[in-house]
Amino acid sequence: MLRLEDLTIKFGGLTAVNSVNVEVQDGEIFGLIGPNGAGKTTLFNIVSGVYKPTSGKVIFDGEEVQGTQPYRINQLGIARTYQNINLFKKMTVLENVMVGCHSKSKEGLWGALLKTPAQKQEEERIKEKSLDILKFMDLQHKAMMKASNLSYGEQRRLEISRALASDPKLLLLDEPAAGMNGKEKEELSDLIKKINKLGITVLLVEHDMKLVMKVTDNICVLNYGKKIAYGDPASIQCNKEVIEAYLGGGEFV
Structure with missing residues (x-):
């Protein structure tokens, strides 16, 4: 459903996303994780049309959409939420x-x-x-x-x-559990699965590892704008490079 090919974006001398390749399959719940400043939200902003990449491609449902206006991205079938709640x-x-x-x-x-x-x-x-x-x-x-x-x-x-409400094929959730208590996170976990069962593919950025490991089918890990790992939750949990980069050598909990 979504393929990112050699995606790169630079802000002045800073490379926020560096030659990232990612594939999100139709119908899955896909996790995008990494430490603060890894480039996760920047990548979301490229996919949703907020930013135009410096180079690389964003291919959604077989169509190149990099640089397309956000309203058009939404009409094509991509909807998103934000780190900071953005309601009327x-x-x-x-x-x-x-x-x-x-x-x-x-x-x-x-x-x-x-x-x-x-x-x-x-x-x-x-x-x-x-x-x-x-x-x-x-x-x-x-x-x-x-x-x-x-x-x-x-x-x-x-x-x-x-x-x-916009009938998305792909739903981008940017840290939806931020600020939630334990009960609310459990309810959110169930809700994400419920949404996915409607046939909606979900791309999730989240810091709560318990939630990520519980709901995702596959995970991509970013660090300093680069992809350092990809795999199912079990393989990510025991990846030494991920543990060192993301958790400083600790353990996923």
Whole structure:
């Protein structure tokens, strides 16, 4: 589904991602890990169109997409969340999810301005779809609440809900467990698997090794912008170079 070929990006004299090759297979949960500053979020930003790589290719579903605008990347089937929760805090929970649906609206600006019958019908379909997503995410009872009034864990789930609203083939989750307590992390682990069972491929950046080892099929490890290891969770846990680079010689827990 996603292939990165010799992907490199430089900021001035700093090489943030250095000739990285990665393949994410259709239907898997793929983990991207590494210490702070390894280039994980930078790589996410390249895939989602925020950054244009200095060199290399991003091939999604057979099509080269490097340098493509973020809105177009989303329309092609890639959705993402962010390290720092990025919601419309003054809008309701339902309205936040509806925004995600509008990325693939067919009626366009004039239909919205003129309130045509077709636009009204589409808006009703979007509302119904958004409520279904909230039910799937166990947030339906908070639909009319302002996003700012949700708990931290609920805001994380809402951001994922909005990403799902655009019907992604590939979902990029950037440190979704950050700031969560143990119970919330367990629920997130189950949720990621539940999303994957819908047929959505997941690319996950996460520092919580327990969660990563529990949910992923394969893992790529970055260090100083370079790929230093690739494999299933069991092989990554016993890789000496990974242990030294990521954990300073300690053990995965």
